[in-house]
Amino acid sequence: MTLPFQLRQTPLTAFNVSRGGRMVPFAGYEMPVQFADGVLKEHLHCRVAAGLFDVSHMGQVILRPRTGRSEDAALALERLVPVDVLGLKPGRQRYGLFTADDGGILDDLMIANRGDHLFLVVNAACKAQDVAHLRAHLGKDCEIEELTDRALIALQGPDAEAALAALAPEVAEMHFMEVADINLLGTPCIVARAGYTGEDGYEISVPADRAAALAEALLSDSRVRPVGLGARDSLRLESGLCLYGHDIDATTTPAQGALEWAIQKVRRRGGARAGGFPGAEIILEELATGASRRRVGLRIEGRAPIREGTELFAAEVGGEPVGQVTSGGFGPSVNAPVALAHVPTELSSTDTPLFAEVRGKRLRVFVSPLPFIKQRYKRY
Amino acid sequence: MLKFTEDHEWLSIKGGIATVGITRYASELLGDLVFVDLPAVGTVLEKGETAATVESVKAASDVYCPLAGEIIAVNEFLHSDPAMINRSPEGEGWFFRLRLANVDDATALMDEAAYLALVG
Structure with a gap:
């Protein structure tokens, strides 16, 4: 039986609609492209105050080492990404790429060291493929769990710190690319000081049933306005950040994508753990000689x-x-x-x-x- | 005579000359406009040909020539202030003036009541 195609909803879809979001299909989800303010004003507001984005369509994946030793999960993931995962300290995250045998990029992602496990955030359009890729190659070493019962909220802009610190003062002490367990409205959340706008801000992984309450609480601060995917795109474009499927894709190598900075020395030629990821030969050759x-x-x-x-x-x-x-x-x-x-x-x-x-x-x-x-x- | 098209253009017609713009409904859907590309004066266009392009932060949209005719003037102010289209879509935000090839063609277009019924 073939069921008619239906757009998926996020834990915040009803909330987005109630806030006046203009809903459009995006990566199989019903997402707000803009709210009543419109793309231009939402963009500018995020740069001078703070914007709240529903990015729950993105994939949240946990990699738990079967040995119980966190470095085993790091070494396993290093077989799929040209990134120094082993050197990532607990409570830190960094940008990474899944690469293919021909050197192309299968997806880009965030990799966080959460102490006894790794926490990945991947693109919505690639998440099914990414999870299958992880299971096929790392299934022996890691338990791979996609967290489908959580929302992801981004709070971005110069007032993001003050707005979130009103709920949890300790977030003010976090630095860029730090990840911590933070209690927000009595709910344990995973908070990263990072984002996709070029501004200071946070990305908050929150249990699905508490997402709307958290979004409400953040928006009750007059400095925070809801922002749709339209302004998310113009914000990331101004800050020079890649959009997977557009600026980089399976036909783009890391060097072609100007992403050499994402490949740390230890994974390059002469490094202690050089290569050992798909397409290493092509990718490392291009790092040495140019694309x-x-x-x-x-x-x-x-x-x-x-x-x-x-x-x-x-x-x-x-x-x-x-x-x-x-x-x-x-x-x-x-x-x-x-x-x-x-x-x-x-x-x-x-x-x-x-x-x-x-x-x-x-x-x-x-x-x-x-x-x-x-x-x-x-x-x- | 005020007429409308299904593509959300309005025409204010006087003495064989139509002043053309986009409707308030269209301007609200497009959002804040940041650029407008207007036709050259003297361009002769058929009905339905692309006459102008408007761009928001996110996307470009074509504005069609609502009837056959010749462009005799364009609203130069829109080049420096495309947001005028959002502020006054059916007034100062007009796009161009068209000398109609055949004034009678206009009778087939919608009146305001019919257009408002269309966009609900």
Whole structure:
């Protein structure tokens, strides 16, 4: 029997609707693309105060070592990611990538050391595939559990600390990429000081049945406004962060994605645990010698946004396309169009002029350093 | 004479010239606009051809030519202030003026009551 396709709901779907969210399908879920304020105002509010995002569609996965020794889970996961997991201290998280045998990126994720286990947050559209991948390769060493009974709330912006500290003062002491057990409204939550906006803030994993109460409590602070996926996208784009499936995907290697920083020395050639992940040979060779193309930022001379899929040319007239825009839109905080693109490495240095073909016109763009805005993480 | 299309454009027609914009309903759905691409004066367009493009933070949307005609003026102020479309979609946020190829074509378009019924 084939059942009609139905969008999945998050523990906060009803809450999002009650708050006036304009609901759209996203990665199989019914998600708010915006609230009454609209994308532009939600974006700007998040940069000057605080925004609350429902990101419960993302996958939350626990990796528990069967031996009971946490380093065994770390070493097991290192077989799938080119990341120093073993060196990650308890209570810390870092960015990682699942790679494929051909060097492509299967997904990007956050990896947290939770003491006796690892806690992963993966992309919604990839989570079924990621969990299957983990089970197939690490099932012998780790118990793999997808947490389907939890919501994920992001609280982002310069007022995020004050708003969350009103419920739990100890969150003010956390630093960027720290992860802790925090009691919020009497409920044990997992709180990470991290996010996807370029702002300081938190991501809060909360039991599903307490998610709406927590969101209500946070929104009762007048500095906090609900923000939809539209502004989430423009915020991450301005801060130069990749969106999986767009800026990086299975046909993009880490070096092509300009993600060398995510591969620590210990996993590179000459490191104590060099290689040992899918595609290591290709990926590490590219780290040493460079890739043929590279993800870059583009700054645009005019006011016209340049969207995903737009072709890039080396000259104003004629020639074949040399690259393509992978994410593009208007950056409300920089008050100008911004884009990410893949270009040949020889055209990837800052200020290289290129031309983007929009509605038959070639518009002048320049390779730009990333991020487009100053990131404001609380590192120290 | 005020007319509307199913694509959410309005036309205010006087003496064979239509002033064209997008409806309040459309502007609210599109959200805050950050860029508008207007046609060149002198462009001759068929009904349904893309006449202009508006862009929000998130997406680009085409504005169609509601009837056949020639563009005789565009609202240059929108280039520097595309948000005018959100503030006054059916007034100062007009897009262009069109010299209609055949004024009688307009009678087939919706009046305001019919349009409001369409968008509920």
